[in-house]
Amino acid sequence: MMDVMWEDGPIPGELGVFPGYLLALLGEKSRRRFHRALEPEGLHPRHFGVMTMVAAQPGLSQQELHEKTAIDPSSMVAVIDELEALGLAERRPHPDDRRVRTIFLTARGEEKLERVRAIAAQLQREFFQPLSAEERRTLHGLLRKLASATS
Amino acid sequence: MMDVMWEDGPIPGELGVFPGYLLALLGEKSRRRFHRALEPEGLHPRHFGVMTMVAAQPGLSQQELHEKTAIDPSSMVAVIDELEALGLAERRPHPDDRRVRTIFLTARGEEKLERVRAIAAQLQREFFQPLSAEERRTLHGLLRKLASATS
DNA sequence: TATTGTTATACTCTATAACTATA
DNA sequence: TATAGTTATAGAGTATAACAATA
Numbered sequence: 001m002m003d004v005m006w007e008d009g010p011i012p013g014e015l016g017v018f019p020g021y022l023l024a025l026l027g028e029k030s031r032r033r034f035h036r037a038l039e040p041e042g043l044h045p046r047h048f049g050v051m052t053m054v055a056a057q058p059g060l061s062q063q064e065l066h067e068k069t070a071i072d073p074s075s076m077v078a079v080i081d082e083l084e085a086l087g088l089a090e091r092r093p094h095p096d097d098r099r100v101r102t103i104f105l106t107a108r109g110e111e112k113l114e115r116v117r118a119i120a121a122q123l124q125r126e127f128f129q130p131l132s133a134e135e136r137r138t139l140h141g142l143l144r145k146l147a148s149a150t151s
Numbered sequence: 152m153m154d155v156m157w158e159d160g161p162i163p164g165e166l167g168v169f170p171g172y173l174l175a176l177l178g179e180k181s182r183r184r185f186h187r188a189l190e191p192e193g194l195h196p197r198h199f200g201v202m203t204m205v206a207a208q209p210g211l212s213q214q215e216l217h218e219k220t221a222i223d224p225s226s227m228v229a230v231i232d233e234l235e236a237l238g239l240a241e242r243r244p245h246p247d248d249r250r251v252r253t254i255f256l257t258a259r260g261e262e263k264l265e266r267v268r269a270i271a272a273q274l275q276r277e278f279f280q281p282l283s284a285e286e287r288r289t290l291h292g293l294l295r296k297l298a299s300a301t302s
Numbered sequence: 303t304a305t306t307g308t309t310a311t312a313c314t315c316t317a318t319a320a321c322t323a324t325a
Numbered sequence: 326t327a328t329a330g331t332t333a334t335a336g337a338g339t340a341t342a343a344c345a346a347t348a
Contacts, residue, residue: 015203019287020181020275022294027178029301030171052166063329072317077331099324099329124171130300131293136170139293142286143173149281150180214306223340228308250306250347 030127037119041112042086046071046079048120051105051113054089059102061094088112181278188270192263193237197222197230199271202256202264205240210253212245239263 015021034045049069054060062080066073080103083089088109094100105113128136166172185196200220205211213231217224231254234240239260245251256264279287 014207015200016295016298018271018275019291019294020185020271020278022291022298023174024178024182024185026294026298026301027175027181031175031178034171034175049166056165061329073330074318074332075316094329097325097329101330120169120171124169127171127301128297130297135293135296138289139297140170140173142282142290142293143170143177144167145286146279146281146290147167147173147177150177150278212306224307225309225341226339245306248306248348252307 033127034120034123037123038116041116041119043112043116046075047083047088048113048116050076050079050083050103051088051109051116054103054105055110055113058104059092061100061102063100065103083109184278185271185274188274189267192267192270194263194267197226198234198239199264199267201227201230201234201254202239202260202267205254205256206261206264209255210243212251212253214251216254234260 031045034048038044038048046069050065050071053065053068060068062073062076065071065080066076069076071079080089080091084091087106089103089105091101092104094102128139131139182196185199189195189199197220201216201222204216204219211219213224213227216222216231217227220227222230231240231242235242238257240254240256242252242254245253279290282290
């Protein structure tokens with residue numbers, strides 16, 4: 001028990017001694033705020049994630065998007081259905097394999113993504129404001145290291 | 152957009168530029184692992200949270216537990232029902248207010264909590280192993296600071 | 303009239319399995 | 326036989342509102 005209390009000292013009986021708990025707590029808070037911030041745009045965080053991936057690599061298949069985003073294939077169908085209904089993305093047939101649907105953003109999708117990125121950026125500033133600029137850099141670096149290590 | 156990329160440099164199109172995304176990703180991963188680790192014990196992370204709180208302050212009311220754990224009152228009923236069914240906790244009447252139920256751990260509950268704490272501690276070691284001891288301390292400190300600031 | 307605990311209910315999210323059309 | 330996408334469904338988790346007992 002004691003050897004996980006890496007911080008100043010133990011706070012008996014409180015869950016903050018477990019960094020994994022703090023991670024889950026803050027992650028949930030961050031997720032919810034983003035969810036709320038996107039509501040006026042009619043989007044969910046998942047839409048943003050998929051749109052970001054598609055913007056980076058236009059023409060990804062739904063299968064590839066599934067692998068990159070950890071959204072399971074059946075949910076991916078729904079997400080892309082919704083993006084298509086909103087006119088933000090479109091499915092196009094794969095030239096060589098008629099089973100595969102490749103995904104692209106529409107012009108409206110590109111514009112929308114820029115607006116939503118600005119919202120996301122603003123939210124980051126607010127959320128991490130309690131930390132100094134250097135602390136934010138340090139935290140971000142450690143999170144990236146951990147995220148890339150814990151495959 | 153650029154001003155939230157606190158890390159080395161932008162990774163175009165990837166979500167890792169948003170620290171809030173990394174927080175949500177890692178928090179979810181941590182939560183799931185803990186969930187899986189508790190399964191053999193027949194408990195959910197919520198049970199652990201409530202038991203920890205009750206161990207620290209025996210006799211808390213369900214209302215107070217709701218406020219401290221962010222588990223809503225109706226779910227709290229279910230959690231405590233389950234702990235009682237497992238013989239790990241018990242409701243006792245409040246001496247002055249017959250509406251209030253005060254919660255205590257049983258002897259079995261205390262023992263169980265110790266075992267589960269050891270499981271939680273082991274999980275922390277595994278999860279944060281990719282970081283050095285100093286990095287872990289730094290991360291834990293920053294998470295605590297952020298968690299206590301973002302009320 | 304307000305509060306504690308409770309119940310019932312609905313809603314979101316996610317996971318699973320089965321189906322189709324292609325390969 | 327295997328794969329991409331789709332559909333339907335069930336399950337977990339969570340939130341909401343109404344209710345009874347008590348203050």
